[in-house]
Amino acid sequence: MSPAPGDRPPLSAARAAAPRPRTLPAAPLQLDVLLDGLTHPGRGLHAEQLHWRRPGPLDLERFARAWQTVTDQEAVLRTGLAEPAPGARPGFAVHPYAAPRITRHRPDGAGPEAWDALLAAERKREFDLTRPGPLRIALLDEADGGTRVLLTYHRALLDRVGAGHLVRSFHRAYAADGRPRGGERRPDLRDHLQWVGSRDLAPARAYWSRAAPPAGSVTLPALDRGPTHQRGHGRTRQRLTPAEAGRLRAWAALLGAAESTALHAVWALLLYRAGGGGPGGAAVPVAFSAAVSGRGIPLEGAGELPGPLGNALPVAVEVRADVTVAELLGELGGRAVDLAAYEWVSAGQIRGWAPGSPVTESVLAFLQPEGGGRAGAAPWPGSGPRTRPHPQPPPEPGLPDGEGELVGACSGVPVAVSARHDRDGGLTLTAVHDRTRFTDGDAAELLWQTALLLRRLPSEAGPSTTVGEALTPLHGAPLPRVAPDPVPAARTLRPAAAAGAGRVCLLPPPGAAEDCYDRFALRYPGAPELVTTAPTAAAALAALAPALAAGEPVALGGHPGAAELAHEVARRIGAYGWSTPPVLAAGSDRALARALANLG
Known part of the structure; x- marks a missing residue:
């Protein structure tokens, strides 16, 4: 090298x-x-x-x-x-x-x-x-x-x-x-x-305060299971043949929807099934995130702007067994149109505007065809909600049509599914999954069920087919399983004395009891919220993330044995653009209280 x-x-x-x-x-x-x-x-x-x-x-x-x-x-x-x-x-x-x-x-x-x-x-x-x-x-x-x-x-x-x-x-x-x-x-x-x-946030706040996923929404199309004992990310693929992809496109168009909306509807069906929905059952609220380009904004030249405009926004819908698939497609299509006005809004903002709204745990994306098409070409049919066209100059002689093959990024969501037409006209589905949540087998089963419904619905679902009937191809198929988040949640020792007072994370030294700071929390009179976590960097960072997102002050502390881990966490926070938080280590509760009091 x-x-x-x-x-x-x-x-x-x-x-x-x-x-x-x-x-x-x-x-x-x-x-x-x-x-x-x-x-x-x-x-x-x-x-x-x-x-x-x-x-x-x-x-x-x-x-x-x-x-x-x-x-x-x-x-x-x-x-x-x-x-x-x-x-x-x-x-x-x-x-x-x-x-x-x-x-x-x-x-x-x-x-x-x-x-x-x-x-x-x-x-x-x-x-x-x-x-x-x-x-x-x-x-x-x-x-x-x-x-x-x-x-x-x-x-x-x-x-x-x-x-x-x-x-x-x-x-x-x-x-x-x-x-x-x-x-x-x-x-x-x-x-x-x-x-x-410079955006006026009032209209976005008003929309998302009512459109954010409600509490209790089903966010993963899987049942609970124990730990996977695996690490890293995996990828699995399914492919619809050109003929199958053509039938899907024609079926969706017949019902007034895009291919991307058909993918959303299938995912909503799987979420509904995992939520216990069945014939005659009550409505099940489901939620996922849909990828948007971020380039439909009214900023001149946004279509050619290299930057971080791509986004994923939550989609929430109630699914009932007696609703027709056509009605579900129409409702999801309307959601896609609504999202086009807020492509610049972040999921973090939405959760701030709608307290109690759950975090969506899956992302769906419909990508450009393989190779990207020639510059200036019309958007691929069904690639997503219509946005303003962004004309591009014609390709210069001798230059390739596309910009290369894509390897999608991994993120913190348990599963992300993308769909992309290949050069032969087939439709390739790729699922990227977090192995700490999904085993490779469960992820493969989930994507297989997604592809099965995309193959079968065009030939079996007409305008009057209900959600319950549309799930018939999955009768007898196992429900995939998903493990809980392996990072334990922080334990609050004492709430903040006032809003915006910040958060202090107390890290237990190796071998210390989980409640080693409980007595200290009863005696410490300071204003910040006190929390404690498992003695790992991931747990400490997750505990401080809400305060960092809100721009509140944070600090790390504890007994001397936890100092090395605390400094590691502080350095990582500094490397991601926040001020490196103070690390306070003291051998006694009284000395630790004095150190925290000196933070001001």
Whole structure:
């Protein structure tokens, strides 16, 4: 492995003396992504990938020049987390200069195993978001002289659509031998953050206060089970043939719906089934999240803007056995239209506006066809709710139609399902699951049932077919099982004395009893909320996440044996854009109380 030209060049005196970049507050959606990555250490979440194969010898100098040109023109590639101000939530700063991060790998045997290992290693390697640039480039030489190009990017600053725009810009720059063509792209990330920050939240708050999932909603299409004793993420796939995909598209259109709405309806049926629904049963509230592009906003040029606009918003609906599938499709289609007005709103904001609303635990996405289609092509039929068209310039001669193959990111949700038409017209379904919640077998069963309904409904469900009748193909099929969240919830020792007072997490030393701070909590007179957790980084981070999301002060403390873990947690919080919280360690309850009192 060796660094390629353009990786970490020395800063010139002019660059070193450049004015400090302006800091803009992170958008609520970015805060959600940062919190999700922060609270799941060691999981490599929100790292998405695009890759393609380049035949023949690669001119590495020209390759690096082309990416430097793109970096100079695209603000997002020069952006990193800003130095946090005390008590402030994360912000981002666009720097005047950054270099592309390019690494060349020359394995002993450049076979499929080497490529798979590189994909996994790059995906699991965490980003240093304090350093400008959310994109890493890895090159893998092959025995026949070709090169595999792998882009790994972080979704706090880039989504799959934005990454595709960058790849097309790179191809144009490479064809021009890296010579700049025009200046910086505008609008850019700064314009988007300013646009989001200027929104009037009152209409969104009013809508989501009534449209958020109600308490008690079924959020996973599975029954409870014990721990899986597995780790990491898994992927499983099902495919509808071109003929099956064509029938699904025609059936959905006949009932006035898009293919994406048909996928939503099938998932709602599975959630209803897991919630105990049956013929003659009462209504079952179900909830999931639906992916939206985030580019239907009234910001000129948003369609071509590389940034973190992609989003997933909650969808809530009540399902009854006697409702027809056509009515369910119509209701879900209406929800999709409503979401189009709020693509910029984050799930964290929604939970703040609707206290008690459950967290949705699955995400559904209908992606662009494989290869992305040619620039300027019409949207793929059924790919989602209609939004404003975003015309693009025609492709230049000699450039590829698509921007590469996608490897979707893992996130903190237990299961995410994406659908994508392949080059032959078939429909590929991919489920990415958290193995601590779903075993590979349960995830495969869940996706198989999803595909089965998508195959059978077009031939068996007419305008008058009810939900109960639509589930007939699953009679006798097992219900998948899901394990509880393995990270234990924090235990509140004492509530805060006032709203916004913050939270202090007390970590037990190794081997200490769970109630080792109970007596201290009765005597400590301070204002912050006191909580305690299991002595793990994941548990402590999950305990502090609500206060971090609200911008409240946090601190970590405990007896000396817990100091090492507390410092590890504090460093991670600082690495994700928040102020590094104070760590207070004392050998006695009295000394710990004095230390907390000194926090002010």
